[in-house]
Amino acid sequence: MRRMIVNRPMSPAQSEVLAAGLLTTGFNCILQMPTGSGKTWLAEHAIRDSLARGRRAIYLAPLRALASELGERWRALFAPFVVGVFTGEAPGPKAPSFAEAQLLIMTPERLDACTRSWRAQWHWIPEVDLIVADELHLLGEPRRGARLEGALLRMLRLNPFARVLGLSATLGNRLELADWLHSVEYGSDWRPVPLRWRTVTFKKAAEKPALTAGVVGECATAGGRSLVFVQSRRRSEQLAGLLREAGIRAEHHHGGLDRPARAIVEEGIRSGRIQAVVATSTLEMGVNFPVRQVVLHDLQTFDGEEFRPLPVNNVWQRAGRAGRPGLDDSGEVVLIAPAWARPPRAYEEGRFEPIRSRLAEPAELAEQLVAEVASGLCLSTAQLESAFGRSLASHQRRLPSVGRLVGEMLQAGMLVEKAAKVEGKAPRLRATPLGHIAARHLLAPSTLLLFKRAVEAQPLTFFDLLFVACSSPDCEPVLPVNFEELEEVAGLVGPEPSRLLRLPDSEVRSLLQVGGKRALASLKMALVLRRLTRIGDPAQVADDLDCYPYEVARLQESVDRLLLAFEALVRSVQKGAEPPPQSLVDLLRRVTALRRMVVAGLDESAATLTFVPGIGPKMARRLVAVGIRHIEDLALSGPEDLAKVQGLSPARATRWISAAEALVPDHSASTLREDGPGATLAKGGIPAGVDPYRLRRALELTVVCRGAGFEVSGGLEPHLVTMTPVPTCDCADFVKGNTCKHVMAVRLKSGDLELARAATIVTAMTEQIDLQRWWFGSSQAPLSQLRATP
Amino acid sequence: MTRELKTRSGTIKFPAFIPVTTFGNHFPLDPLVRPYLPLLAQAAMVSYPYAQGPVPSLRIPLFVDSGGFACLLPGGRVEEEDGLGVLVIEREGEEARRIHPREVLDLQERIADVAFTLDFPCPPGLDKNEASRRVALSQANSLWALRNRRRRDLPLFAGVQGLYVDGYRESVRALAGEHFDGFAIGGLVPRARNHQLVLEIVRDVRKEIGERPLHLFGLGQPDLISRLFLEGADSADSSSYLRFAADGRQLGNTSLRNRDPSPTERLNLALRNLASVGTFRVPLSATGLLWASPHWRSQMSRQITT
Known part of the structure; x- marks a missing residue:
């Protein structure tokens, strides 16, 4: 075991860290070292030290895939110590429990969950000696950052003997973070293989694929492998295809692919079977992925709202993959950039952005406040102020007012305040059932408030319930809708029985607290899941609705979790209304059935089979496969009909049939059937002659005068527009003969009255739901600040 | 010379502060x-009294005291039974509970690494006759436990009680000749404000017991116990670290x-609190939380009461 660690020659950075004893000073420690320079090796040393002293260690892996990969490797490396992987996925039969594992590999979210239910985990939390926080810059990521920070803060209060070892290649404020954690710190820019930076410029964006093919081809000819980063999944597929046409063995890699598909590509590049991988940000961190060349085909990224220049931190996370130790003299980073706007020097110089605490966001702090109270760790506002006084947000003087947020949570019904039993003590805070559900299911308070509004707005159809769940900030992945898809989405939504979509637009927005493209995405996600409940085949659904099967699977998992919380909420509302009104009883039945429909891809008729005790969603599918379509079919069948179901004993079959017979009078196959009016959607109302899509996009672009032309940015790429003698743009859309959005943006900037009038019409509001207007509108919450900003 | 005590769960090197816990x-x-x-x-x-349920694994030696201090609490008294002292606890609405030295020793032999005989403190102001009775019964209990213990690997400490310094001296003289593994002075808590008195008692008892370990019941003030350790005490136990924290x-x-x-x-x-009274070093990472950092101090100062 020891041999496996010490046989590798140490890098200068590793030697310095060990010689200075930074891992064993007893202080927390932050190590900032480039990708591939041996941070993980140092973490292994620190872990070994803790395990050898009979203590436990936690390793926080940013990705489930990385956690699994490390688990496999470390089981051998650290044997006989017990290594457990805890990522929220179903554990295998031989997987160690929390109590058994001495090295616990987990995601930040899992640690968050453990610290929220700390009483149940108290048998191991005090034994933790070391928490390795890999990719510490996650602290600055929306949603994940607040959960990581909240979990670390709770863990250190529950176990003040635990030390944090933070690792990252890209921290713009390492000293500030070290000051926050009272830690020692070490920074090095030593790399085992030095990087060479090169910028390849294009005059027209259409030239980019050929340029990338050229640099990747050069590398492949010289025996190297390339990793090309692009900004979208579609682009990764298209560019990989183009590289293959150029004779390069290339594949794509993105979040739409399932784990095995990604693993095949990863293995391909490691073995040399593949010469180039075109990837989105999925390969930005974590997985060991050695290549000689990294090409940044796109220097812009979509942040959920708009395209922005790629942050330096992301550039370096990607660039750091270049250069294979022992195989390459240097790694090459190629930036594909427009000739008129060269990439900023900060890229090559590695001037990283500082990590800003996400607890500065009221919505993200609110979630943590509710979790603290629900877990019984803070019982008053003063205690919450004290606990979050230790946060990075507070250290950076960006912590929102805890008192004000507690007030909002009280008003929203997530918390209640009661007089203290002891005289003179501040009033005690308690989580309401709503607050407890949010904390237990790791959901944002805004999600539970959304569900609460939905309960009040019932009756809701299955589609409505899915639309509500998919509108939650906790629902992922978000499946964006292209403007070109609007008509198709409208066509699919139209026939869906829905009460929500017959309400005025303002009421829908007020209920969902989302608008714009996010609301459209929710519609598409709801359509995906509703279709899944009808045809049961994720691959077919993905094909029909232009997404990936893996996305459908993740959406199923996410909505299952959300509906479980929804169920819990309805149950708690029922408890408060004895006897519960029939509407609540019906709602609970529908939500429970819908959850099963989503999990197993069942329609509402088949879901009635799950009313029979002992029949779960998976068994219902098996029954459907042998022709038993609903509960009435089951009641009318004989044990011999069920004999076709493998592994089902005759005694069980008879029991189910009897149960179905008893249930049919009140729970017939029509119980869940829906026959209601469909959605009422407005037509666009945009004047002819002006393409509304391009015009609306033009309104979002930035125009800067550059000599004889204009640089137009804010889209996928910056483009150059010249207006004389006739308007000309270098974009592909213009080349096809269209008046592109860039030209429109310049015309608007130049005061074109006709276009300005059209723009006014495009952005006009009506009370009827209009998908085009949603597309053009803002995704920001219209009312509450409890929704996180991206 | 550094004294130590071997137990089945490990060796204790003195001086040592022994934190009180409850199950x-x-x-x-x-x-x-x-x-x-x-x-x-x-x-x-x-x-x-606090060790009646399941015993959690502590991974350090466990001292088990007799709980004789309960005779000082409301409803508590000492009765004689066949020449031994029995602790009687009577609470309103409950049947009187009688704790015999046998029960105490039985439990200690089941769970303890170090045992203390059933003794009865004599607070200042206690009637002299009652004090003499308690001292005599404490001694009788000690001798009974010594003769009746079955586990040879269980160090047994005799409780030493008294009303005045002389009383403590006489009490320890009566026991010092027996083969106790150590001695424990009780009744110091109500006398703890008088440092000189406590020091004198400790010095006198130390003189009589040679190099055998000397424990002090109920003392947790860091400055006092460090002085007492210099004067010959080897260990002290207290729950003050918890009570203060609560x-x-x-x-x-x-x-x-x-x-x-x-x-x-x-x-x-x-x-x-425990780190400040004990002899253990605290990891540096914990200092920010355990000691008043500037931030914590500011949090505290907002809530200071004088």
Whole structure:
């Protein structure tokens, strides 16, 4: 075991860290070292030290895939110590429990969950000696950052003997973070293989694929492998295809692919079977992925709202993959950039952005406040102020007012305040059932408030319930809708029985607290899941609705979790209304059935089979496969009909049939059937002659005068527009003969009255739901600040 | 010379502060602090009444006291039975509970690494006759336990009680000739404000017992016990580190008080208090939480009461 660690020659950075004893000073420690320079090796040393002293260690892996990969490797490396992987996925039969594992590999979210239910985990939390926080810059990521920070803060209060070892290649404020954690710190820019930076410029964006093919081809000819980063999944597929046409063995890699598909590509590049991988940000961190060349085909990224220049931190996370130790003299980073706007020097110089605490966001702090109270760790506002006084947000003087947020949570019904039993003590805070559900299911308070509004707005159809769940900030992945898809989405939504979509637009927005493209995405996600409940085949659904099967699977998992919380909420509302009104009883039945429909891809008729005790969603599918379509079919069948179901004993079959017979009078196959009016959607109302899509996009672009032309940015790429003698743009859309959005943006900037009038019409509001207007509108919450900003 | 005590769960090197804990859910802070005791103490002390349920694994030697101090509490008294002292606890609405030295020894032989005989403190102002009776019964219990113990690997400490310094001296002389593994002085808590008196008692008892370990019941003030360790005491136990923490206070720094401590602030205060009274080093990473960092100080100062 020891041999496996010490046989590798140490890098200068590793030697310095060990010689200075930074891992064993007893202080927390932050190590900032480039990708591939041996941070993980140092973490292994620190872990070994803790395990050898009979203590436990936690390793926080940013990705489930990385956690699994490390688990496999470390089981051998650290044997006989017990290594457990805890990522929220179903554990295998031989997987160690929390109590058994001495090295616990987990995601930040899992640690968050453990610290929220700390009483149940108290048998191991005090034994933790070391928490390795890999990719510490996650602290600055929306949603994940607040959960990581909240979990670390709770863990250190529950176990003040635990030390944090933070690792990252890209921290713009390492000293500030070290000051926050009272830690020692070490920074090095030593790399085992030095990087060479090169910028390849294009005059027209259409030239980019050929340029990338050229640099990747050069590398492949010289025996190297390339990793090309692009900004979208579609682009990764298209560019990989183009590289293959150029004779390069290339594949794509993105979040739409399932784990095995990604693993095949990863293995391909490691073995040399593949010469180039075109990837989105999925390969930005974590997985060991050695290549000689990294090409940044796109220097812009979509942040959920708009395209922005790629942050330096992301550039370096990607660039750091270049250069294979022992195989390459240097790694090459190629930036594909427009000739008129060269990439900023900060890229090559590695001037990283500082990590800003996400607890500065009221919505993200609110979630943590509710979790603290629900877990019984803070019982008053003063205690919450004290606990979050230790946060990075507070250290950076960006912590929102805890008192004000507690007030909002009280008003929203997530918390209640009661007089203290002891005289003179501040009033005690308690989580309401709503607050407890949010904390237990790791959901944002805004999600539970959304569900609460939905309960009040019932009756809701299955589609409505899915639309509500998919509108939650906790629902992922978000499946964006292209403007070109609007008509198709409208066509699919139209026939869906829905009460929500017959309400005025303002009421829908007020209920969902989302608008714009996010609301459209929710519609598409709801359509995906509703279709899944009808045809049961994720691959077919993905094909029909232009997404990936893996996305459908993740959406199923996410909505299952959300509906479980929804169920819990309805149950708690029922408890408060004895006897519960029939509407609540019906709602609970529908939500429970819908959850099963989503999990197993069942329609509402088949879901009635799950009313029979002992029949779960998976068994219902098996029954459907042998022709038993609903509960009435089951009641009318004989044990011999069920004999076709493998592994089902005759005694069980008879029991189910009897149960179905008893249930049919009140729970017939029509119980869940829906026959209601469909959605009422407005037509666009945009004047002819002006393409509304391009015009609306033009309104979002930035125009800067550059000599004889204009640089137009804010889209996928910056483009150059010249207006004389006739308007000309270098974009592909213009080349096809269209008046592109860039030209429109310049015309608007130049005061074109006709276009300005059209723009006014495009952005006009009506009370009827209009998908085009949603597309053009803002995704920001219209009312509450409890929704996180991206 | 550094004294030490071998037990079946490990050797204790003196001087040592022995934190008091309880099993079960009598005090919410105890289950939180208990897992950390091995990091901050060589052994832990539990009293007979608080050790009735399942015994959690502490991974350090366990001292088990007889709980004789309960005779000082309302409803508590000492009765004689066949020449031995029996503790009787009577609570309103409950049947009187009689605790015989046999019961105490039975439990100690089941769970203890170090045992203390059933003794009865004599607080200042106690009637002299009653004090003499308690001292005599304490001695009788000690001798009975010595003769009746079955586990040879269980060090047995004789309880030493008295009303005045002379009384303590006479009490220890009566026991010093027997083969006790150590001695424990009780009744010091109500006398703890008089440092000179306590020092004198400790010096006198030390003179009589040679190099055998000397334990002090119930003392947890850091400055006092460090002086007593210099005067010949080897160990002391107390729950003050917990009681102060539960009240939002630091041991040895009573000017600061957190009026509204959260459960984890209580935990951190208890660990801090224990570290300040014990001889263990605390990891540097914990210092920010366990000692008053500038931020924590500002939090505390907002809630200071004088």
